[in-house]
Amino acid sequence: MTILRPGLSNTRPLDLARGKVDLSHGAGGRAMTQLIEEMFFASLGNEVLNREHDAALFTLPPGRVVMSTDSFVISPLFFPGGNIGSLAVHGTVNDLAMGGGVPKYLTAAFILEEGFALSDLALIVQAMAVAAAEAGVAIVSGDTKVVERGKGDGIFINTAGVGVVPDGVEIGGERARPGDAVLVSGTLGDHGVAVMSRRENLTFSTEILSDSRSLNDLVADMLAVVPGIRVLRDPTRGGLGATLNEIARQSGVGIELNETSLPIRPEVRSACELLGLDPLYVANEGKLIAICPADQAETLLAAMRTHPKGRDAAIVGQVLEDKRCFVRMKTGLGGTRMVDWMAGEQLPRIC
Amino acid sequence: MKYIEEFRDPALARKLADAIRTAADPNRIYRFMEFCGGHTHAIARYGVEDLLPSNIRMIHGPGCPVCVLPVARVDEAIALASEHDVTLCTYADLMRVPGSKFDSLIKARARGADIRMVYSVTDALNIAAANPDRQVVFFAIGFETTTPPTAVAVKQAAARGLTNFTIHCNHVLTPAAMRAILGGHENGKAANVVLDGFVGPAHVSAVIGTAPYHEFTRDYAKPVVIAGFEPLDVMQAILQLVRQVNDGRAEVENEYTRAVTPSGNLKAQALVAEVFELRDRFDWRGLGTVPDSALQLRPAFTAFDAERRFPMDLPAGRENKACACGDILRGEKSPTDCPIYGNPCTPENPLGACMVSSEGACAAHWTYGRFREAETQKETA
Numbered sequence: 001m002t003i004l005r006p007g008l009s010n011t012r013p014l015d016l017a018r019g020k021v022d023l024s025h026g027a028g029g030r031a032m033t034q035l036i037e038e039m040f041f042a043s044l045g046n047e048v049l050n051r052e053h054d055a056a057l058f059t060l061p062p063g064r065v066v067m068s069t070d071s072f073v074i075s076p077l078f079f080p081g082g083n084i085g086s087l088a089v090h091g092t093v094n095d096l097a098m099g100g101g102v103p104k105y106l107t108a109a110f111i112l113e114e115g116f117a118l119s120d121l122a123l124i125v126q127a128m129a130v131a132a133a134e135a136g137v138a139i140v141s142g143d144t145k146v147v148e149r150g151k152g153d154g155i156f157i158n159t160a161g162v163g164v165v166p167d168g169v170e171i172g173g174e175r176a177r178p179g180d181a182v183l184v185s186g187t188l189g190d191h192g193v194a195v196m197s198r199r200e201n202l203t204f205s206t207e208i209l210s211d212s213r214s215l216n217d218l219v220a221d222m223l224a225v226v227p228g229i230r231v232l233r234d235p236t237r238g239g240l241g242a243t244l245n246e247i248a249r250q251s252g253v254g255i256e257l258n259e260t261s262l263p264i265r266p267e268v269r270s271a272c273e274l275l276g277l278d279p280l281y282v283a284n285e286g287k288l289i290a291i292c293p294a295d296q297a298e299t300l301l302a303a304m305r306t307h308p309k310g311r312d313a314a315i316v317g318q319v320l321e322d323k324r325c326f327v328r329m330k331t332g333l334g335g336t337r338m339v340d341w342m343a344g345e346q347l348p349r350i351c
Numbered sequence: 352m353k354y355i356e357e358f359r360d361p362a363l364a365r366k367l368a369d370a371i372r373t374a375a376d377p378n379r380i381y382r383f384m385e386f387c388g389g390h391t392h393a394i395a396r397y398g399v400e401d402l403l404p405s406n407i408r409m410i411h412g413p414g415c416p417v418c419v420l421p422v423a424r425v426d427e428a429i430a431l432a433s434e435h436d437v438t439l440c441t442y443a444d445l446m447r448v449p450g451s452k453f454d455s456l457i458k459a460r461a462r463g464a465d466i467r468m469v470y471s472v473t474d475a476l477n478i479a480a481a482n483p484d485r486q487v488v489f490f491a492i493g494f495e496t497t498t499p500p501t502a503v504a505v506k507q508a509a510a511r512g513l514t515n516f517t518i519h520c521n522h523v524l525t526p527a528a529m530r531a532i533l534g535g536h537e538n539g540k541a542a543n544v545v546l547d548g549f550v551g552p553a554h555v556s557a558v559i560g561t562a563p564y565h566e567f568t569r570d571y572a573k574p575v576v577i578a579g580f581e582p583l584d585v586m587q588a589i590l591q592l593v594r595q596v597n598d599g600r601a602e603v604e605n606e607y608t609r610a611v612t613p614s615g616n617l618k619a620q621a622l623v624a625e626v627f628e629l630r631d632r633f634d635w636r637g638l639g640t641v642p643d644s645a646l647q648l649r650p651a652f653t654a655f656d657a658e659r660r661f662p663m664d665l666p667a668g669r670e671n672k673a674c675a676c677g678d679i680l681r682g683e684k685s686p687t688d689c690p691i692y693g694n695p696c697t698p699e700n701p702l703g704a705c706m707v708s709s710e711g712a713c714a715a716h717w718t719y720g721r722f723r724e725a726e727t728q729k730e731t732a
Contacts, residue, residue, distance in 0.1 A: 200470075260361075273355065326722045333364045333582050335398015337719040341699075 014038045019118040026112065026146030039121060040142055043129040044108070048140040056140035058105060061164050066101035068092055069160035077120070077154055080194045081209030082285075084157055085124035089131035089139075090214050090285055091236070092159040097216040098232045098288065100171035100223065101163030103135060108159050109143040113152035124155065135214035137161065163216075168227055175230040176251035180319040181297035183290045185218060185304055186211070186312040188240055189268045192282035196275060206267050211286035218309045222290065225303040231291035234284065241280040241339045243289055244327045254322025257329040257339060261316045280329075281342050291319065354609075358581030359397065367586040368402040374593045381407045383592050384682055385550040386529065388415030388710025389580040395719035397582040407589065410544065410682040411712035413528050413637060414552060416493045416521075417444050418680060418704045418711045421634040422668030424521055425450035427658075428490050431519065432456065432464035435661045438482065440475035441490040443468040444708045449701060451669045472504040472518075479508070479516035488657045491518040496554040498522045498646065499619035502626040505648065505655050517657035520647055523633060525555050526563045527644030531635070532681060533571050544682040548592040550585060551577035553607055560615025561605050568601040579607040626652055636670070636704060637680030674703035679712050686713040687724065693717065 014034060024031035041050060048056050072088045082090075089106065096103040108128065112121070132139055165171075194210040197203070215234065222229060231251075235243040240262075248255050264279050272279045286309070292300050297315055304310030317329075327339040375381065385391055391411045394400060400409065413419050425448050432439040439456070446457040446468060460466040465485075469475050472489050479487035491501045501518060508516045532544065551564055556577045564575040574595035578588035588606045595602060605611055626649060633645030648656045670676070674696070675689035686692050686705070696702040698714050705711035709718070 324722075328722050331396075331398045332359060332361050333397045333399065333402065334361055334368070335401035336722070337396060337398045338722050340718045340721070 014118055016118050016122050021112045021114060021116040021118065021121065021146055023114055023146055023148070026144055032144065036142075036144060039118070039125055040144075043122075043125045044132070044139045044142075046138045046140065048105070048138060049142070056105065056107070058140060060104060060162065063164040063166060066096050066099035066163045066165055067161070068095035068099070069158065070095060071156065071158045073153070073156050074195065075153060076195070076198050077124070079198045079210055080207050082212040083124055083127050084155060085127035086131040087212050087285060088157040088159045089128050089135065089137070090212050092161040093135045093137060093214040093216055094234045094285075094288075096161050096163035097214070097219040098171070098234055099163070099165065100169040100219075100232065101165045102220070103137045103161055103163040103216050105140045106132065106137050106159050106161040107141040108139050108157060110145070111152055111156040112144065112146045113154050114146060114149040116154050121155065131214065135216055166223070169223055171229060171232050173231055173233065173247050173250040176247055176253050176255075176291045176319045177230070177293075178253055178319050178321040179294050180230060180291050181294045181315050182244070182255060182257070182317040182319065183292070183297065183301060183304065183313060183315050184235075184240065184263065185215070185288045185290070185310045186286075187263045187265045187268065188235070188284060188287065189264060189272065189279035189282035191285040192239065192277075193268045193271045195283075196277070197271060200275070202271070202274070204267055204271060208265070208267055208271060211284055213286035213309065215286065215288050215309060218288070218304065218307050221307050222300060222303055226292055226296045226300045228296060229290055229292045229300070231289070233289045235287060235289055236283050236285060238342055239279070239281040239283055240289065241278070241327070242342055244339065245325075245341050247289075247291070248322075248325040248327050251319070252323070252325060254320035254325060255317055255327045256320050257317035257327070259329050259332045261314050263312045263314050280339055294318070355581065358579065358583045360583065363583055364402060364586060367583065367590060371407070371586065371590050371593060372404050374590060374597065375404050375407060376597060377404075377406060379406065381593060381596060382410055382545055382547050383407070383550060383589060384410040384412045384532070384544075384546050384548075385585065386412035386414040386525065387552045387555070387580070388418065388708060389553060390550055390578065390585055391415070391712055391715050392710050393580050393582050393585055395715035398719075399582050399585055400720070402586065403589065407593070410546065411679070411685075411715075412532065412549075412682060413635070413680040414494065414525065414555075415705070415708050415710040415712075416497070416523070417448050417708045418676065419523065419528070419635045419637060420445075420448065420492060420521060420704065421636045422449070422451055422670050423634065423665065424668075425455070426665050426668050427663055428456060428519065429454055429459045429464075430663055430665055431488055431657065431661055432466050433459050433462070435486070436465075437486040437488045437661070438465045438467060438478060439488050439490060440467045440469045440478060442470075442492065445490060445492065447701060448704050448707050449671070451666075472500050476504050476507060476513075476516060479513050480511065483515055486515050486517070486660075488661075489516070489518045490521070492521040494523055494525050494552070494555050495558045495623075498623050498627065499558065499616075502622040505626050505652055506622075508655055509652065517655050517660050518648070519657040520627075522627065522646040523635070524644050524646070525552055525559070526566065527641055528635065528638060529567060531638045531641045531644070533567070533573065546573060546682070547596050548574040548576070550588045550592070551575045551603075553578060553580045553584070553610070556607065556611040556615065558616050558619050561603050561611060561613045562615075564603045568603055572601040574601045574604070576604045577607050577611055579610065625649075637677035671702045676703040676705045676713075679705055686716040689713070693721075
């Protein structure tokens with residue numbers, strides 16, 4: 001699979017078992033070319049990437065173009081259900097899909113810390129390859145930099161991507177209207193709790209896996225049935241609470257949730273209780289929020305539930321007229337409370 | 352979540368709400384103080400107020416450890432980390448509490464001070480053991496609930512012979528604060544609040560038991576119903592308080608029998624008594640100087656006292672003048688009575704401690720209940 005070029009043929013292959021990233025891997029010399037060829041091309045190679053140009057050259061299908069970029073600095077790098085590589089692909093694919101776009105091409109830039117294990121890098125790059133293939137996108141351009149030991153945290157990845165929006169699809173955070181229905185595609189908080197539990201060394205009887213995955217296939221099915229979807233968003237950092245507040249502000253509306261309709265795994269609920277977190281504000285990496293006219297909500301829900309990535313989808317609330325742009329929730333108990341913007345990070349309680 | 356969801360059951364909540372409405376005399380107003388921030392948080396988060404008749408008023412008490420911590424102690428924490436070059440370990444809630452001149456631990460950390468957020472005092476102890484060349488100070492804060500773990504850590508530090516671990520002790524006592532609220536002490540700012548009873552502490556009572564509250568039924572004729580931190584616990588306690596008031600009774604009742612016994616956790620009490628003794632007086636935000644209201648290390652453990660190892664002579668702490676935290680902590684004002692509530696004081700930009708912790712009355716009100724305020728109010732977040 002490795003395509004060794006003349007000039008590198010007398011170099012020993014990368015030691016993927018014990019080798020470490022060193023400063024020469026980012027210096028522009030032979031070692032860097034070797035890393036790019038044996039590590040990145042070997043896993044991610046495709047017709048466009050393999051041409052080794054400074055810029056990728058490709059033709060997009062007709063339509064409006066969506067473009068997005070995202071940097072990934074997650075700790076730990078490996079977590080139950082994924083790693084920073086799969087996450088870096090899913091994150092950008094999903095951002096494109098939330099714009100109503102069909103994702104096509106990605107770029108990937110790696111900032112590696114001196115001493116980072118090549119075996120870990122290989123696992124990460126392989127996970128990117130699997131994620132890209134699953135999402136139907138090609139990684140067509142890349143960059144590698146190495147920083148001195150102590151100046152990075154193992155590996156940071158930036159991905160950017162482009163996609164094409166089909167005619168007739170108009171999605172935007174400013175398009176929610178009073179009366180619209182609010183749907184989520186599945187259980188909330190899985191990713192954040194999976195990462196937190198690994199970070200805090202918490203073990204539960206059932207392991208909580210991150211939901212990190214691409215959502216472009218689910219979005220395609222949804223738009224095929226209800227092209228009039230008004231808002232799509234993936235509730236990543238800040239979770240459902242933060243994302244709904246953003247939408248409410250952009251659209252100049254209020255939103256009311258029903259607590260009893262929110263799909264949350266019992267183990268995630270328990271972990272949040274233990275860690276003093278509110279699942280409404282915990283990150284997701286494989287879930288979306290959809291807002292559509294109320295009369296199409298049931299049709300959309302049925303379409304989501306027939307897709308494996310939307311099996312636990314639910315209608316969780318409605319859009320209200322409210323100039324203050326408040327997000328509120330009918331509690332299971334029968335009262336009402338605000339679902340406010342989060343202040344700072346979620347702080348653990350002390351007693 | 353077995354044993355938690357049961358205490359959030361909507362059908363039971365409706366039954367309890369009906370029972371409270373039936374029991375409450377429409378011709379009078381009931382004013383109950385929930386002492387603990389945990390109760391304040393539960394009431395706000397679950398929308399319990401929506402289920403109560405309008406003549407039952409819940410007054411938020413001072414049972415939020417970071418809220419009652421005076422500015423001077425925050426200043427000391429900042430000075431320890433900034434000027435004495437120690438590794439300061441603290442619970443995360445304290446990071447954003449404002450000290451004098453708008454300073455805070457989170458700002459000190461950004462300036463380069465070594466401040467670590469820990470989940471427990473054990474983490475601080477481990478940091479000290481792993482860094483023998485660094486002086487590590489644990490900022491010990493909390494009511495009776497968090498005191499036993501601090502006592503354990505001090506004993507472990509002594510047993511391990513750690514010479515680089517100390518605590519900055521801010522542990523305070525619930526009954527003393529309740530006494531201050533009822534005006535039963537001489538030096539402090541006697542509260543001027545009319546109360547018909549207390550929803551008594553949950554976790555604190557699991558440690559100290561129910562016995563210490565008899566003072567309030569006996570000497571002040573105020574009923575106390577100890578309640579858990581789940582919404583149905585709080586509602587059940589309110590029902591019991593209404594019934595006591597109607598009957599003219601003032602008794603200590605225990606709604607939280609799944610965790611609280613009359614004598615409490617005797618092992619924890621013994622540990623605390625072994626390591627700590629009463630402080631003559633302690634300054635509380637809102638309550639002023641209250642005698643015998645806090646703890647300090649016993650002479651046998653003074654080697655672990657940060658206040659002795661790092662003597663500090665700081666100017667008197669200065670509260671923000673416009674902040675009504677004091678009146679709110681005494682239950683004399685509600686958050687919306689404060690002139691700076693919501694503008695400019697918000698959880699993003701807290702000027703007073705009640706806006707910092709999720710258990711603070713202002714933060715709970717702002718975060719969960721703001722939609723009830725006049726529709727015309729400007730959104731400032």
